[in-house]
Structure formats: structure tokens, C-alpha cells
Amino acid sequence: MALKAYRAYLFDLYGTLVDIHTDEGSPALWRQMSAWYALRGADYAPTELRRAYEAACQEQEELLRCAGAVQYPEIDLAVVFASLYERRGIPADDRLTAETALAFRRASTTHLRLYAGAMELLNALRHTGRQVFLLSNAQRLFTLPELEQLGLLPCFDDIFLSSDRGCKKPDPAFFRAPLARYGLAPSDCLMVGNDPVCDVSGAAAAGMDSVFLRSGLSPREIPDDLPAVLRLDGMDLRRLRRALLPR
Numbered sequence: 001m002a003l004k005a006y007r008a009y010l011f012d013l014y015g016t017l018v019d020i021h022t023d024e025g026s027p028a029l030w031r032q033m034s035a036w037y038a039l040r041g042a043d044y045a046p047t048e049l050r051r052a053y054e055a056a057c058q059e060q061e062e063l064l065r066c067a068g069a070v071q072y073p074e075i076d077l078a079v080v081f082a083s084l085y086e087r088r089g090i091p092a093d094d095r096l097t098a099e100t101a102l103a104f105r106r107a108s109t110t111h112l113r114l115y116a117g118a119m120e121l122l123n124a125l126r127h128t129g130r131q132v133f134l135l136s137n138a139q140r141l142f143t144l145p146e147l148e149q150l151g152l153l154p155c156f157d158d159i160f161l162s163s164d165r166g167c168k169k170p171d172p173a174f175f176r177a178p179l180a181r182y183g184l185a186p187s188d189c190l191m192v193g194n195d196p197v198c199d200v201s202g203a204a205a206a207g208m209d210s211v212f213l214r215s216g217l218s219p220r221e222i223p224d225d226l227p228a229v230l231r232l233d234g235m236d237l238r239r240l241r242r243a244l245l246p247r
Contacts, residue, residue: 136161
């Protein structure tokens with residue numbers, strides 16, 4: 001099935017372009033991070049550090065919910081990592097916070113790789129003059145280094161991350177961010193993602209068409225009545241490329 005041409009294509013990242021597995025519940029992770037913080041003067045036992053981290057996340061989420069500005073708030077983990085130093089009287093500048101976030105991400109990630117055809121798809125769309133954006137529920141301190149590692153940074157005209165916006169998909173406010181910046185109408189845009197709620201229903205609520213790609217990171221149960229213009233029940237970005245850019 002060939003789709004109409006859109007002015008802009010919005011892509012989810014994890015589970016759509018990138019295959020990733022993380023385990024933030026691993027005891028080994030918290031032992032490593034306990035040692036990391038201790039070397040920088042902030043002593044925590046591993047279980048104590050995990051509890052403090054989870055409590056700080058909940059505190060930030062509650063602050064955003066109380067503000068009531070968005071339907072689906074998203075915290076910035078930079079605040080959380082810095083607060084764990086500050087609780088021990090250690091000042092945390094941006095560099096230390098970023099280094100800590102990167103150490104946490106690397107210790108919690110078991111694999112990270114591009115799906116076959118991901119870069120070729122993005123580059124082919126841009127070569128035809130379409131705008132290509134990343135619209136991801138993601139943390140800047142994690143995601144930008146991973147985009148650089150995978151070689152994806154040059155593949156996007158712009159990057160929109162939920163941690164920067166204070167809201168996340170399926171919030172229509174997040175989908176409207178690239179529209180406002182680039183003067184686009186919802187009908188100009190196609191969202192591509194692997195989550196039936198965050199990507200497909202969220203796009204529909206914002207007035208956008210969408211493509212659903214079922215990957216190993218998609219929910220197990222997928223509704224039959226997804227409001228997507230194309231549904232691919234398998235990770236096949238080469239097939240998607242043929243649908244988006246028919247010869």
C-alpha cells in the first residue's frame with residue numbers, strides 16, 4: 001500500500017528505529033551507581049540509592065501533576081540525578097549530572113542497535129525534500145549520546161524530546177510542538193511509531209495520520225481498530241520505505 005506524500009514525518013525512536021533493552025531494577029545497576037556516587041562524595045548503600053532515586057522521581061512527577069499544565073507530564077531526570085548529590089551536600093553542576101546520567105544509562109542497558117533499514121529510510125525521506133523529525137518519549141541526557149553513537153543525529157531536521165517539554169505522548173501538546181515551530185498543519189504530518197496509544201491514538205488526538213509498526217517493544221495486546229493509515233505487524237522498515245516512497 002502506497003501512502004500519500006506528507007510534508008513532515010515524525011518518528012518515535014525506541015521500538016521504532018532503535019531496538020533497546022534496559023533493566024533499571026537490576027541489583028548490579030544499583031551497586032555500580034552506589035559506587036559511582038560514593039567516589040564523588042555522596043555515600044548511599046545500593047538499596048538506599050534506589051529508594052532515593054524512585055522517591056525523587058515520584059516527587060518530580062507530583063510537582064508536574066499539581067501544576068496541571070499538561071495531561072501527560074514528563075519529568076527531567078537531570079533534576080533527579082542532581083538532587084541525589086544535593087541530599088549529601090555535594091553540589092552537582094551540569095557536567096557532573098550529565099556524566100552520572102550517562103553512567104546510569106550504560107549500566108542499565110543490555111543492548112542498543114538500529115533496526116535494519118532505519119537510517120536508509122530517514123535519509124531517503126530527507127533526500128526527497130520532506131522534513132523528518134524525532135518525537136520521542138525520552139530523556140535528553142540518555143538519548144542524545146545514543147543518537148550520536150548510532151549515527152542518527154544528522155538524519156533529523158529537528159529533535160523533540162519529552163524531557164525538554166515537560167509532557168509526553170500521547171499528550172496532544174507534545175505533538176503540537178513541531179507544528180508550532182515549523183508552521184505545519186496536522187494534515188501535513190505523518191507519525192510513525194510502535195505504540196498504539198502513545199503514537200497512534202496520540203497522533204489521532206492531535207489530528208495527524210499515523211503508521212503503526214509492531215516491534216518487539218510494542219505492547220503484547222494490539223487493538224484491531226487502530227486509527228492508523230497503515231499497520232505493519234512486524235518490524236520491516238524497508239517495506240515501510242516502499243509505502244512512504246513508492247517508485
